[in-house]
């Protein structure tokens with residue numbers, strides 16, 4: 001889980017690595033550290049340009065953050081969308097589940113807040129992940145099989161519901 005920091009800096013609003021929520025901008029700790037180290041506006045601009053290479057943790061690389069409204073309308077409507085010169089697929093069952101069944105976890109009720117364009121070190125292309133925020137921690141949202149696959153549940157949208165990763169892990173552990 002990634003801790004989030006608030007950066008009350010107008011410079012960051014609507015830039016690729018921050019999501020505006022009221023008067024705050026959420027950024028990841030890796031980004032926050034770089035921003036607070038910047039000694040001038042010029043240096044900050046330089047950092048902004050190099051954010052693609054920031055690694056959030058051992059496996060995930062985050063390139064940008066996007067508002068729900070800028071992603072949800074495109075899901076299922078088109079094959080791919082262009083996000084900062086990356087072509088990103090918006091037809092996966094996971095994304096369709098968010099669009100058709102909602103962005104709220106069916107178990108705990110937490111709601112997705114933003115999409116992040118991310119890839120693992122092994123991935124060639126970026127994909128979109130939906131995140132909720134709880135007590136300044138990001139929580140990944142996922143799709144859950146209503147009838148588990150091991151019990152004959154189908155891999156289709158009718159058998160999917162939106163769940164956060166924490167509830168999904170709990171369910172899987174039972």
Ligand SMILES: [Zn+2]
Nearest residue numbers: 105108164167
């Ligand atoms: Zn949940």
